[in-house]
Amino acid sequence: MKLLKKISAVALAAAIAVGSVFVANPKESYAATSCKKVLKRNVTYKYDIDGDGDLDTIKVYRSSGDLKLKVNSCVKTLIYDYDPDYHFEFTTKIYDFNKNDKSKEIVFEWLGPSDGQIRLLKFRNSTCKVNRTFQGNIGGRLKSYDPNTGIVTFVETSYGIYSKFENAIGSFQCYPKVKVNGYTVTNQTTANTSSLVRKNKYIAAKTLTAYTSTSGTKKAFTISKGSPAYVYALYQNGSTRYVKVKNKYGKYGYVKAGSTLLFKRSSCLWLQ
Secondary structure, three states, rough: HHHHHHHHHHHHHHHHHOHHHHHOOOHHHHHHOOOOOEEEEEEEEEEOOOOOOOOOEEEEEEOOOEEEEEEEOOEEEEEOOOOOOOOOEEHHHHHHHOHHHHOOEEEEEEEEEEEEEEEEEEEOEEEEEEEEEOOOOOOOOEEEOOOOEEEEEEEOOOOOOOOHHHHHHHHOOOOEEEEEEOOOOOOOOEEEEEEHHHHHHEOOOOOOOEOOOOOOEEEEEEEEOOOEEEEEEEEEOOOOEEEEEEEEEOOOOEEEOOOOOOOHHHOOOOOO
8 A cells, every 4th residue: 555655646746747647628738828928038028918008028037146027127036046957947928818807917937856836927017916826846837727717727736825735635736726807816716636636545534524515514425434535626715625525426525624634644645
């Protein structure tokens, strides 16, 4: 069992490093890479990113050892102590995540041997209005977006927005979503888990009560200690957290997640 879990953890790490493995829908894959402009390092671009009709000046460059982004007169550091040999892969792109607003987004992604992140930035003239980071221990990734709704899906591990779930289920990978509407970026409450996590057989460490919804009022079924369950989604709304599970009979329910493991440690995925 320990060997099996170790192999699963290695597979999880490898799958995270190759983000395309997790994109099941070709349309989602296209959406994730369909940008307005790719920004190359040390090139000055003119592009209207705030929708005011004026062209904004945009440049990605290295200064004093740091990798920086300059929009008009506003400068933001993207990577401190930038080392091309360590931060071996990065991209900077302009997106239009919501066609119903006038503004555009700048998305910066970088991946290193043991770290990385994806950053979402929005500017109005020379003011940075949005600067959000999504990350995992091997880097966050942009998965897809819907320009009709402004819903953007990322790939994150247990080091990201849903990090507190590691206390309940161990290491994981999930797809958190945010809604981009102008200069407002709102976290969505539910993140689906990756296929590798869903296929993992978690063994209940104690008797668990699954509810029909995240209100936690109506019981759906009980998972006995030692019985298997499969983790399908994570729900987080403020301090309220639930894990959507499927039992061995194929029924779905929501188990409240706290600060202790719901499942036996040996049955969880652990990414070192």
